[in-house]
Amino acid sequence: MDAEITITELTPDLATAVVRLCERALDLPEDATEAAPIVDVLWPRASADRTVVGLGAYRGADLVGVLLGSLSPADPGVGHVDLVAVLPEQRRQGVGRALVARAEAVLAERGVTEVLLAGNPPYYAWPGIDVRYTPAVCAALALGYRQDRTAWNMIADLSYDDSPALRSTEAGERRLAERGITVRRAEPADLPALAAFARSTFGGTWDGELAGSVGRAGAGCHLAERDGQVLGFAAYGSSRPSWFGPMGTDPAAEGSGIGGVLLRRCLRDQRAAGLDRAQIGWVGPVPFYSGSAGARIERVFFLYRRTLPAA
Known part of the structure; x- marks a missing residue:
């Protein structure tokens, strides 16, 4: 039987492990190849300038998922989930749901009343969820999030x-x-x-x-x-x-x-x-x-x- 999921706070010494996980978990090549700068811009470089939430999901001793989030610089009542990455073989097993639930709780403790799955300028890696990450779109809806905007890159x-x-x-x-x-x-x-x-x-x-x-x-x-x-x-x-x-x-x-x-x-x-x-x-x-x-x-x-x- 698989070990239960444990969620813990990420520490700076885990930066390399977080990048390696993202290289495997980000399905689109243009994202996977930039995993290192994506992690750098979201965590920990931004931590000196804003409140950042970094969470890791473990099965036993193995890091199987990560979440990076932040507080809005314009509205302290708004929090952002900036990245959720789960290893392909660990998907559909509750890892992403557990990470988001813990992030919501941590953000709520800091006064957040609304959470956005959307970029948090000036530190962001995507405007929102790329529609090609279809499982992530499905997960957002299943978790009670509602779509309110669409954005695009050229x-x-x-x-x-x-x-x-x-x-x-x-x-x-x-x-x-x-x-x-x-x-x-x-x-x-x-x-x-x-x-x-x-x-x-x-x-x-x-x-x-x-x-x-x-x-x-x-x-x-x-x-x-x-x-x-x-x-x-x-x-x-x-x-x-x-x-x-x-x-x-x-x-x-x-x-x-x-x-x-x-x-x-x-x-x-x-x-x-x-x-x-x-x-x-x-x-x-x-x-x-x-x-x-x-x-x-x-x-x-x-x-x-x-x-x-x-x-």
Whole structure:
């Protein structure tokens, strides 16, 4: 008879074991190959900046499943389940259910009244549950979660020189220069101005994502400025090495061509790093990315939430 499931708190010394489990448990190759940066962005790197819940499921001495969760930085009453991974041979045996139940209890103890199966920016690996993880979708519904949103990623093909995603930006940069606009790579010294621009123009948590992109290995950011004032930015690698975003342009400068130039500069960086495709995460303006980089919608995610029962 199989040993009972035991749920314990993960400790930092288990990071390597958590990555190895995720490499086996994440069924989609684009996720399995980035298991290490996914774990790094969700746990423990983020632990210095937010409250993170890390749980391991054991059968005897064997780690068979993990859950990583967090509290919303915007609303202390909201918690997130950021990742659930169970070894393939251990599925449909109550491991995921036990992990989620314990996570809900831990989050409730910290004042959470609603739990989301959805990304928690600025530290996230997916917007929600990829629809191709069908067992996870079924489990969410069985656990009482309701779908309330849909999100999608677009893919930019970097695999060949003539890809629309890799079109030259030289002519666009010349036109911008004629208007006094400079485009360049962002440096760590630019981060305060970039973060202030992101907060004041767009709100949200893009300033945190920029902090995860500027000056970090495997990540980067390009900006446009005029007379020392930031007019736009595009970043990549904050969430995952293969992901592009966020990007934003001052509403007063929309239509100037800044966005397309910044986007393709970043995509060329990612191609130079050895990637043959880039994921544009949690996309809003589909027509812009389609026109500027030939990107197509590929990954679709369901986002779920559940109100916890009163104690």
